[in-house]
Each structure stands twice: as C-alpha cells, then as structure tokens.
Amino acid sequence: MTFSIVARCANSGQFGVAISSSSPAVAARCAWARAGVGAVSTQNITNPALGTFMLEKLADGESAADAVSSARHHDxxxxxxxxxxxxxxxxxxxxxxxxxxxxxxxASGKDCAAGGNLLAHDGVPAAMVKAFETSTGPLGDRLIAALEAAVAEGGEAGPIHSAGLLIVDRETWPYAELRIDWLDDGCPVAAVARAWEVYRPQANDYVTRALNPSKAPSYGVPGDE
Incomplete structure (x- = not known):
C-alpha cells in the first residue's frame, strides 16, 4: 500500500524520507529521520515502533544493514x-x-534505498532510485523527483491518497515536514511537491527564527515591521 525512498545528501549531511500510499496519513506512521544519524521507513503492515527502534540502533553506531537486521529480529x-x-x-x-x-x-543506490508494496509493477523502486541519483539540487528536490518518478511509473496498483516529505538537518526538529494526510481527489504527491516549492525558500528562515529571532527576516505579513 506504500512506496517510499530514504536518502542522505552527501553534500549537506541532511537525511530525508519521501513516501506515498493509498492509506491515510502514511508519513505520520512510516517516515522517520534523525539529524546526524539517518533515515528509515517502516511500511507494509506497519509497526511504527520499528522507526524509532532503527534510529536508536543507528545512533548507537550500527550500520543500516545491522539496524534493519536488529529490527527484523526484534519484531x-x-x-x-x-x-x-x-x-x-x-x-x-x-x-x-x-x-x-x-x-x-x-532497489538501492548511492545514498538511498527505495521500496514498495501493492505496486503497479516491480520497476517502481528502481525508477525512484534512478530519479534520485540523476536529479540535482537540495535533498528535498531530489526526494520529490523520486516520488514523481514513482507516480509516472504507475505507483501503487490503486489510487494514492496520502504523501509526505520529511527532512532533518542539524537540529533536533525537522528541517521540513510536509504532509498530505488524505486527498479524495487529485494527487497527494503533486500536493506535497507544491508545498515543498512554497516552503523551500523559507526553510532556512524558520531555522533562524528558532535559533536567533533577532536575526530573522521579516515575516512579510500585515503588521510585521
């Protein structure tokens, strides 16, 4: 019921997850990432507890392979x-x-892995990896490209209704967490892509506002001077 990609940006050190599903609120249950540690997805018949479990294993120094193996044996x-x-x-x-x-x-590639279930065909994850590896720009752009490639390949066997983009950078909170938890009509991947297009130029400003409001740029709203 889901297709996703987990990835690292070798240039910025950011980690992220991009995901979509026919189920509601897929990113709330399945997408996990921690700054400086890694990114994981736990999907299909989902156990959300495995998300934090794998991140803890990565934080303890386990490799991705060891963290996944630990989760498999823990569950x-x-x-x-x-x-x-x-x-x-x-x-x-x-x-x-x-x-x-x-x-x-x-499918796996440089700094990324993609997977899915109830797919339109078995080439969807490979298309996601190819799109991620061949696209340029910030991590969010590349993750969105991977989601869009999945949709172009047919995505799920049925209609998708939710999607999400999660990115962590240096802080303990997400650099970006954009979600479409349910759409009856339209494409949630397109909606998340539009949300990222709007959020991307403001993302660093929101970090500045958290860390040092005196240095933050104007909000650009009525009454803001």
Missing part, C-alpha cells in the same frame, strides 16, 4: 514488514517480509 512479525534504512555513511539496507502485500520489491 514478532517480520514477515509482514518492509523496512528501509540509510545511515550516516550513506549505506542503505532493506528488508521485505514474504507476507508483504501484492507486488513488492525494492
């Missing part, structure tokens, strides 16, 4: 889970249990 039902991780060195790992739904597959 009581690994055959139902699909797990993706990328670590601070750009290494990635994937687990897909044999009870994943529908057509399920995955």
């Amino acid at each position: 009581a039902f690994p055959q139902y889970r699909q797990l993706l991780a990328v670590d601070a060195n750009g290494r990635s790992a994937i687990h897909s249990g044999d009870k994943a739904l529908g057509i399920w597959t995955s």
